Amino acid sequence: EVHPGTEAALRLSRRAESAPQGIIVPYVDLHVFADELASYGPEVRVVAPDDLRDQVIRRLSATLALHGGAA
Numbered sequence: 001e002v003h004p005g006t007e008a009a010l011r012l013s014r015r016a017e018s019a020p021q022g023i024i025v026p027y028v029d030l031h032v033f034a035d036e037l038a039s040y041g042p043e044v045r046v047v048a049p050d051d052l053r054d055q056v057i058r059r060l061s062a063t064l065a066l067h068g069g070a071a
Contacts, residue, residue, distance in 0.1 A: 001045040008043035021047055034059060 001022035002009045016023035022045075027033035034055035037044050041060075046053040 001047060003043050006040070006043040008037075008040035012044070027052075030055060038063070 002012055012023065012025050016025045018024075025033075030052060034052060037046060037052075037056045038059035046056050
């Protein structure tokens with residue numbers, strides 16, 4: 001899922017297709033794509049697949065912990 005009108009929507013929609021819930025974006029490397037999605041912060045929400053969602057959550061949690069927050 002991507003918030004409309006955001007940088008994430010602009011960039012991801014170029015290579016995405018519509019889905020019943022959000023969009024589907026093809027990717028090759030799980031870790032590279034997780035890095036990209038995490039960089040958008042609250043502009044995106046990974047619904048599936050589970051392994052991609054887990055990797056994005058791991059990156060966001062690490063960023064929060066690094067900057068003084070608690071996961």
